[in-house]
Amino acid sequence: MLSKHLKNASVCLVAIVVSALLLDLGLKAAAQIGWIEIDINPANGFWADINPDFGVWHRSSASFTHEKSCFRVTYTTNSYGAIDKERSKRSVDRRVVVLGDSMMEGLTLKTSERLSNLLEGITGVEHMNFATSQTFGPIQYLLTYETLAKKFDHDVVLIGFLPENDFTDSNWEIGQKAFYNRYRPYFVGTGGNYKLVYFNEAYFDVPQNDGWLDYLWNKTMTSRTIRRAYAVHRYQTVVDDQIVQAAELLTKGIRSFYYDYDQSDQAITRYTLSRLVRAADGRPVVIVTIPFKRDLLNLRDRGTPPLPAWFSQMSKDLGFTYVDLLPILAASPSDWQSYYHECDHHWTAKANALVAKALAPVMEQVLATANARHTNH
Numbered sequence: 001m002l003s004k005h006l007k008n009a010s011v012c013l014v015a016i017v018v019s020a021l022l023l024d025l026g027l028k029a030a031a032q033i034g035w036i037e038i039d040i041n042p043a044n045g046f047w048a049d050i051n052p053d054f055g056v057w058h059r060s061s062a063s064f065t066h067e068k069s070c071f072r073v074t075y076t077t078n079s080y081g082a083i084d085k086e087r088s089k090r091s092v093d094r095r096v097v098v099l100g101d102s103m104m105e106g107l108t109l110k111t112s113e114r115l116s117n118l119l120e121g122i123t124g125v126e127h128m129n130f131a132t133s134q135t136f137g138p139i140q141y142l143l144t145y146e147t148l149a150k151k152f153d154h155d156v157v158l159i160g161f162l163p164e165n166d167f168t169d170s171n172w173e174i175g176q177k178a179f180y181n182r183y184r185p186y187f188v189g190t191g192g193n194y195k196l197v198y199f200n201e202a203y204f205d206v207p208q209n210d211g212w213l214d215y216l217w218n219k220t221m222t223s224r225t226i227r228r229a230y231a232v233h234r235y236q237t238v239v240d241d242q243i244v245q246a247a248e249l250l251t252k253g254i255r256s257f258y259y260d261y262d263q264s265d266q267a268i269t270r271y272t273l274s275r276l277v278r279a280a281d282g283r284p285v286v287i288v289t290i291p292f293k294r295d296l297l298n299l300r301d302r303g304t305p306p307l308p309a310w311f312s313q314m315s316k317d318l319g320f321t322y323v324d325l326l327p328i329l330a331a332s333p334s335d336w337q338s339y340y341h342e343c344d345h346h347w348t349a350k351a352n353a354l355v356a357k358a359l360a361p362v363m364e365q366v367l368a369t370a371n372a373r374h375t376n377h
Contacts, residue, residue: 091126097156097157099130106129182199182203
C-alpha cells in the first residue's frame with residue numbers, strides 16, 4: 001500500500017514539474033511573439049536599489065541584454081555605473097550632464113541611437129548620461145546631480161521630465177503603496193517645507209542569492225509574469241483608477257499627466273527643480289517635457305494641455321530653458337505609431353532622431369551662452 005502511495009505521489013510530482021516547465025516555456029514563447037509585454041531575459045540585478053543617496057542605479061562595469069519581441073539590445077555600464085562610455089571627472093572642454101529616467105537612459109535602444117549620443121554627435125560636445133530607469137523621478141535626478149554627476153566638470157545640465165510618471169514618482173503617498181518594496185527618496189511636507197525621507201531601508205542593497213529559491217523567484221518566466229501583472233495592477237489601482245475617476249474629458253478613459261496632475265504634485269516638482277537649478281551654480285539648465293503616445297492621443301481629443309504653460313512660467317521664475325517635445329512629435333500624426341515600439345511604450349530610434357534634430361540648435365545656443373560666461377569669468 002505504501003509503495004502504491006509513493007508511486008502516485010511520484011507521478012503527481014513529475015506531472016507538476018512538467019506542467020511548470022511547459023507553462024514557463026509557453027510564457028517565454030508568448031513574450032517572444034509579443035502576446036505579453038514582459039522582458040524575455042531576467043535583469044539579474046543589473047538595476048538595483050544600491051545607491052544610498054538616490055536609490056536605484058546600474059551595477060558598475062556590468063552588461064545586460066534586454067530583449068522583447070520587437071527589439072534586442074545590450075547595455076553596458078562604466079566604472080561608476082552609468083550606461084555610457086568612461087568619462088573623466090576633469091575636462092577643459094565643454095560638456096553637458098544629462099539627467100532623467102528611462103527615456104533619457106535610452107531604454108530599448110542601442111547606445112548610439114539614444115538622444116544624448118545623437119546630441120553629442122551633432123554638437124560635438126560630450127553629453128554625459130546619468131539617467132536610469134526602474135522608477136526614477138525628479139527627486140532622484142536632483143540627488144544624482146548633487147552626489148555624483150556634479151563631480152564631473154560640465155557647463156550645461158539637460159533634464160528630461162516625463163509627465164507620464166515623474167509626478168507620481170515624487171508622490172510620497174503613492175510611493176508607500178505602489179513601491180512598497182523599493183528603497184527610494186521622497187520629499188515629505190507641505191507649503192514648501194519639505195524633509196528628505198528614505199523609504200524603505202529594508203530593501204536597500206539586498207544581496208543577490210544564486211540559490212534555487214532565487215532562481216524560481218527572479219529568473220523563471222512564470223514568477224516574473226505574475227509579479228509583473230501584480231505590479232501593474234497595483235499601480236493602476238493606486239494611480240490610474242483614482243485619477244481617471246477624478247479627471248474630466250479623458251480620451252477613452254486614458255489619463256494624461258499633461259492634463260491630469262494636481263497642485264500637490266506641482267508643488268513638489270517646482271521645489272525639486274528649483275533646488276536643481278540652484279545646485280547647478282549658475283550653469284544653464286535645459287528641461288524638456290517628454291510625451292507618451294497617450295499624451296498625443298489626449299492632445300488630439302482634448303486640445304492644448306495646461307502643462308507646457310505652467311512649465312514655461314516656471315522656467316521664467318526659476319531661470320531655466322524649457323522645451324516641450326509634444327508639438328515636435330505631434331506634428332506628424334501618421335508617424336505616431338512609428339515613434340513608439342509595438343511591444344513597449346518607449347521611444348524608437350526614429351523618435352530619438354527627430355527630437356535630437358529639433359533639440360540640437362537649442363543645446364548649441366545654450367552651450368554658446370555657457371562658453372561666453374566661462375570666458376568672461
